[in-house]
Amino acid sequence: MQDIIDECGISRGGIYIYFASVDEIFMEVLKQRNKERFSSISKSVHDQEPFDMVLSNYMNKQKQRLINFENSLFRAYCEYIFSKPKTAVQAFRDVQLDHLRSSVTSILMLGVNQGVLRNENIVRLANHFIVTIDGLSVLALSYALSQDIIDGQFAILDEMVDNIRKHQNF
Secondary structure, eight states: OHHHHHHHTOOHHHHHHHOSSHHHHHHHHHHHHHHHHHHHHHHHHHTTOOHHHHHHHHHHHHHHHHHTOTTSHHHHHHHHHHHSOHHHHHHHHHHHHHHHHHHHHHHHHHHHHTTSBOSSSHHHHHHHHHHHHHHHHHHHHTTOOOHHHHHHHHHHHHHHHHHTBOOOOO
16 A cells, blocks of 8 residues: 555545555456446447447457456456455456446447347357456466467357358348
8 A cells, every 4th residue: 555655646544535455446446447448348339330340349459458468457357356255356246247248248239230140149159258258367367378279269259250140142
């Protein structure tokens, strides 16, 4: 806490008005980061940007987060979640998963609404995206993640999306 106080140039009492611990500050930083991340997806969906572009942007951001996992806020989040008792972080984790599920589902529904995807297994596919990306994050924590594994798993996700594409015969 003293490092944060020193870096911010505020008094000890000033910081304790807003936060009781470093954990509270960290959780607030995560909430703000996720709010920005989820709001950009919501904006893309609301603006009816082309589905393939929105999905590609989302997938590329996820790949970059995994590739640049070392010394990242994402890694700190994963380490934090795994280092605390389940009861201490479950409510926060549940909210984050709900936001993530909603965001991925909204991207896939954008494809349905734009006539690119059939409305089949969208929620199931969204859940698979989440499990795959979270699973890759766990591998990254254990240093068992490589570019080949990331590319292979994202190729499978692409194939799953392709399986529900509406193919037009010309």
